[in-house]
Amino acid sequence: MSETEFGPAPPTGAPILSVIDVSKSFGSTHALRGVALDLHAGEVHSLVGENGAGKSTLIKVMTGLYRPDAGHVALDGHAVELRTPAIAQSLGIACIYQEPLVFPDLSVSENIFMGHTGRGRLVHWRDMDERAGEILRQLEVDIDPRAVASQLTVAGQQAVEIAKAMSRDVRVLIMDEPTAALSAHEVRRLFRQVARLAESGVAVLFVSHRLDEVFEISDRITVFRDGQHISTKPAAEVTEVSLIRDMVGRELSDFFRRVPHEPGEVALSVEGLSRAGAFENISFDVRRGEVLGFAGLVGSGRTEVAEALFGVRRADSGTIRTDGEVLQISSPREAMEHGIAYVSEDRRRLGLSLPQSVAANITLPGLRRFVSRWWLIDRNAERRAAEVYRERLQIRTTSLSTPVGVLSGGNQQKVMLAKWLDLKPSVLIFDEPTRGIDVGAKADVHELIGELAEGGVAVILISSDLPEVLAMSDRVLVMREGRQMGIFADADLDQERIMMAAVGVE
Amino acid sequence: MIAEQDLPAAPSRSRRSLLEPERVKGLTLVAVVLATVFIFSVVVDDYLSARFVSRLLIAISITALVAAGETLVIITRNIDLSVGSMVGVAAYLTAEMLAENQGLSAPIAVLVAVGIGTALGLVNGVLVAVARLPSIIATLGTLSIYRSLLTNHAGGKTISTGSLPAWLIDLPRSTLFRLGRYDVRTMFAVTLGIAVVLHLALQYTRGGRHLYALGSNPEAARQAGLNERRIQITAFAGCGALAGLAGFLYVGRFGTINVTAGSGLELAAIAAAVVGGVSTLGGSGTIMGAFLGAVLIGVLDQSLVRVEQISEFWRDAILGALIFIAVFLDVTVGRRLKERARRRAIDEAREVEHG
Numbered sequence: 092m093s094e095t096e097f098g099p100a101p102p103t104g105a106p107i108l109s110v111i112d113v114s115k116s117f118g119s120t121h122a123l124r125g126v127a128l129d130l131h132a133g134e135v136h137s138l139v140g141e142n143g144a145g146k147s148t149l150i151k152v153m154t155g156l157y158r159p160d161a162g163h164v165a166l167d168g169h170a171v172e173l174r175t176p177a178i179a180q181s182l183g184i185a186c187i188y189q190e191p192l193v194f195p196d197l198s199v200s201e202n203i204f205m206g207h208t209g210r211g212r213l214v215h216w217r218d219m220d221e222r223a224g225e226i227l228r229q230l231e232v233d234i235d236p237r238a239v240a241s242q243l244t245v246a247g248q249q250a251v252e253i254a255k256a257m258s259r260d261v262r263v264l265i266m267d268e269p270t271a272a273l274s275a276h277e278v279r280r281l282f283r284q285v286a287r288l289a290e291s292g293v294a295v296l297f298v299s300h301r302l303d304e305v306f307e308i309s310d311r312i313t314v315f316r317d318g319q320h321i322s323t324k325p326a327a328e329v330t331e332v333s334l335i336r337d338m339v340g341r342e343l344s345d346f347f348r349r350v351p352h353e354p355g356e357v358a359l360s361v362e363g364l365s366r367a368g369a370f371e372n373i374s375f376d377v378r379r380g381e382v383l384g385f386a387g388l389v390g391s392g393r394t395e396v397a398e399a400l401f402g403v404r405r406a407d408s409g410t411i412r413t414d415g416e417v418l419q420i421s422s423p424r425e426a427m428e429h430g431i432a433y434v435s436e437d438r439r440r441l442g443l444s445l446p447q448s449v450a451a452n453i454t455l456p457g458l459r460r461f462v463s464r465w466w467l468i469d470r471n472a473e474r475r476a477a478e479v480y481r482e483r484l485q486i487r488t489t490s491l492s493t494p495v496g497v498l499s500g501g502n503q504q505k506v507m508l509a510k511w512l513d514l515k516p517s518v519l520i521f522d523e524p525t526r527g528i529d530v531g532a533k534a535d536v537h538e539l540i541g542e543l544a545e546g547g548v549a550v551i552l553i554s555s556d557l558p559e560v561l562a563m564s565d566r567v568l569v570m571r572e573g574r575q576m577g578i579f580a581d582a583d584l585d586q587e588r589i590m591m592a593a594v595g596v597e
Numbered sequence: 598m599i600a601e602q603d604l605p606a607a608p609s610r611s612r613r614s615l616l617e618p619e620r621v622k623g624l625t626l627v628a629v630v631l632a633t634v635f636i637f638s639v640v641v642d643d644y645l646s647a648r649f650v651s652r653l654l655i656a657i658s659i660t661a662l663v664a665a666g667e668t669l670v671i672i673t674r675n676i677d678l679s680v681g682s683m684v685g686v687a688a689y690l691t692a693e694m695l696a697e698n699q700g701l702s703a704p705i706a707v708l709v710a711v712g713i714g715t716a717l718g719l720v721n722g723v724l725v726a727v728a729r730l731p732s733i734i735a736t737l738g739t740l741s742i743y744r745s746l747l748t749n750h751a752g753g754k755t756i757s758t759g760s761l762p763a764w765l766i767d768l769p770r771s772t773l774f775r776l777g778r779y780d781v782r783t784m785f786a787v788t789l790g791i792a793v794v795l796h797l798a799l800q801y802t803r804g805g806r807h808l809y810a811l812g813s814n815p816e817a818a819r820q821a822g823l824n825e826r827r828i829q830i831t832a833f834a835g836c837g838a839l840a841g842l843a844g845f846l847y848v849g850r851f852g853t854i855n856v857t858a859g860s861g862l863e864l865a866a867i868a869a870a871v872v873g874g875v876s877t878l879g880g881s882g883t884i885m886g887a888f889l890g891a892v893l894i895g896v897l898d899q900s901l902v903r904v905e906q907i908s909e910f911w912r913d914a915i916l917g918a919l920i921f922i923a924v925f926l927d928v929t930v931g932r933r934l935k936e937r938a939r940r941r942a943i944d945e946a947r948e949v950e951h952g
Contacts, residue, residue: 154820175822176819176820176822177821177822180820180821180822181822192814192816192817192820193814193817194809194810194813194814194817194818194880195813195814195880196809196812196813196876196880196881197806197809197810197813197880201806201810205806205810205817205818205821205823206821206822206823207821207822211803212802212803212804213801213802213803214800214801214802214803214805214806216801
């Protein structure tokens with residue numbers, strides 16, 4: 092893999108876009124308090140901050156989804172009123188989200204040109220496909236413009252979003268956690284695309300929780316905390332420690348490192364597990380009190396193995412034993428009955444019921460414990476149970492009856508963890524538990540995993556964050572293209588060796 | 598790892614294989630229709646008589662028009678339950694006007710029927726797009742409101758064949774051309790023509806693609822600057838217009854019109870659309886699919902009467918079962934095809950990743 096240089100280019104001249112003293116409140120919550128931000132042509136500007144720092148709100152102000160209570164946005168020095176997303180886009184402001192906002196049923200070229208297909212009432216398919224193909228080639232991606240968007244990978248859909256922005260002659264490109272669902276290779280390609288856009292004079296605002304990426308790609312870094320602007324500095328003048336200090340306003344002890352201890356008996360034993368087209372011949376044991384990491388690139392089959400263990404999709408062959416007993420798991424319900432729980436990576440789709448309350452979400456899997464006489468739910472018992480988890484996991488919510496959908500990503504993740512902890516599982520599978528959540532929430536989750544293991548739970552930790560896997564795990568199983576590349580322990584627990592196994596370099 | 602700069606200059610692989618879900622759906626439906634006709638022709642003596650085919654084509658015309666309108670709405674991730682009532686109101690009011698003014702010409706009568714349907718459809722559209730009522734609730738309301746208004750207006754009066762102009766009574770027998778021993782009825786030909794034009798319009802006009810975009814991902818559609826309200830209102834108004842036209846054909850087909858005209862058509866229309874592969878989740882499906890769905894339902898409905906062993910009470914149950922089967926196949930087979938395509942995309946991505 093060739094290293095690409097992203098040398099810092101000091102901003103010159105007047106900014107393309109300026110955010111000037113913008114404030115925005117929701118009820119009594121001050122999401123933004125008079126923040127300012129300048130974006131210059133050709134710069135990659137990172138915006139970092141914990142969840143709730145006001146990043147999402149600022150993005151929504153800049154893309155025309157929210158209107159500020161005070162202050163304004165200026166383009167080329169002139170105040171503009173971004174009343175709708177359409178207006179923001181027509182002025183050249185585009186945004187790419189963590190979960191690509193595509194039309195799943197439409198073709199790639201339609202996705203790119205929807206809303207600005209050109210003059211006239213007719214759609215010129217061939218012309219449109221050709222222009223789309225041209226843009227995609229500039230992005231170095233091999234995607235058929237006629238393919239249906241739902242058939243693309245997340246990285247592919249994101250490339251389509253970037254192509255969409257390019258087709259609109261974008262001047263300001265906002266990227267909100269764009270790398271969260273990408274493999275290392277796809278991140279490299281994305282960064283090359285961003286660099287090229289910046290070279291052509293686009294101002295890029297890059298929002299990410301992955302600090303290493305922020306350092307790699309940024310010319311300047313701005314930190315928000317609690318809706319306030321804390322600092323804006325050239326990337327070269329910022330260190331990881333100073334950045335984290337700005338973000339959280341307190342010193343964070345280095346990356347949370349779990350203290351391993353002597354594991355107990357084997358809780359879960361898997362032998363020769365296979366499912367055609369997904370994974371083959373996976374064998375491992377997890378002991379009580381042990382954390383077994385699952386490393387590998389996105390799409391290597393780790394989630395599929397977890398889904399087989401949890402009964403979401405059945406394996407074709409192989410055996411699964413808990414406490415020595417062979418299991419036939421064909422539904423999540425059966426998995427739960429045997430003490431296996433799975434915290435899904437896709438919390439919005441699989442993990443949580445967003446319109447329902449925090450309490451209802453937490454108690455859902457074990458709801459039968461809260462049924463009182465007359466088959467009614469004992470609301471008070473439900474509340475008390477939920478309250479315990481709110482304290483233990485420090486879930487920040489105004490009340491337990493708040494709908495989960497309005498919480499921040501990190502807090503949603505904590506609700507989801509509480510939900511599965513309430514089942515008191517003996518085997519707990521975490522799938523990307525810290526993806527897209529802030530540093531503070533991440534540390535809380537790491538601490539919780541450590542506590543659980545200490546309490547005798549067998550933990551499987553699937554994560555694409557290699558330092559996280561290494562810091563948390565006793566042993567690490569590496570997968571590549573559905574195959575088990577080995578289980579690493581002790582002295583072999585080394586970033587380079589694991590990455591080499593994951594990409595298949597001997 | 599291969600160098601990415603070495604990628605082919607043009608995307609060479611065509612992913613539009615024969616197994617493309619839309620195409621599979623269409624071909625399957627044609628096969629099912631042909632198989633159904635074949636089975637009946639074996640079971641029933643003189644099944645494909647000229648008279649039967651003519652009656653069948655007229656029956657299909659009305660369902661197909663309403664189903665085409667319903668499709669416009671379903672593609673935008675909404676539903677219109679009031680189509681049967683709109684057909685009834687348009688049919689009755691048009692017939693009433695013709696009974697009172699025998700001299701009115703056919704184009705005026707068609708315009709009146711379509712105009713009435715469009716107006717009623719606009720009301721639905723405004724309720725959904727502006728008042729923000731869920732379409733299932735809004736149109737469930739107008740289903741009964743339109744029917745009640747009609748009942749009040751008519752006061753139980755029936756308009757009979759005798760009071761209608763002769764050209765209208767002859768309309769079902771009007772033939773465009775003959776195909777062997779079969780008459781191709783004007784009503785059917787016009788319906789087919791409208792379906793083809795509408796089908797193409799949905800594929801090749803911006804307005805048509807906007808319907809799909811909104812139904813496929815409303816949030817993305819808003820972000821792309823599409824006018825959500827206008828798209829929704831257009832879909833409902835279009836649905837009303839087609840229901841109005843179907844109302845006109847209804848007058849011609851039955852001659853005798855009372856206040857229950859068209860009731861129950863919503864079931865047939867939604868069934869035709871769903872059987873024809875229009876996804877109730879919005880964003881996918883075609884007018885020709887809905888047309889084929891209407892053909893299948895029409896064939897079954899008209900043919901089962903002629904099988905003596907099957908009581909007519911079973912006909913509705915068979916229709917219901919057909920909806921289940923269609924959706925079941927759509928969900929299972931469709932998902933499998935999509936899964937295959939997705940896996941292929943992942944494999945290709947991996948090839949690039951690892952060379």
